[in-house]
Amino acid sequence: MGLYYSLQVSDEEDAVHYLSGLYSKLLYHHQMGGSPSCQIAAVDMRGPVAAKVKNQIKENCVIIYSKTYCPYCKIAKKTFNDLGVPYEVYELDKMPDGVSVQDVLDNMTGTRTVPRVFVSGQCIGGGTETRQLYKEGKLLDMVNKCLAS
Template structure:
């Protein structure tokens, strides 16, 4: 079930963030996206009964078990630190606009 849900959300949203509401790295990633006025969808795993199953599948999918897991056009760009670095370098907006 988690696999279908994750795959669907990644496919349907240009920018998809799998997050936990209390996680500072998740906050960093969401802030970086907000600063470039990106449209993105967030799924807060700590507020879902299937959150751990989703996180387990994300780990298999991306090789990283931590949150956030940020996807741009179906590709995982990493977590909070990577998202912030991409935003600061100007590459994040290009990835989202598919200019890169």
């Protein structure tokens, strides 16, 4: 028995993002011992949660999607604190729609892990990647370009 799914998208990029996220979810479910006939909810990238996330990313030079107990999230926040850079943080585990927001971020970035750090509208990765950019002296330049615009 196979898994069949119908998909309507407006462009090729939407299809690639959606299908890569779907594949990741299926692979993860299979690795965790799940049956191949699992049901996976589609993420509506044109719905209200996706619109909210896209707007948050657009409106903030630095935004961190985090969970309060996550050590990598703490690394990302500490990095921006060390730089003295203001940032917006959304703690997904404290938000009623946090799971849906994480689904949208998964679809946008290709991973469900937190933190998801955005600078100037671009995802730069998680805590480890953020810290590495800081150590390389690149992070402050990225932030300053955004703050100057």
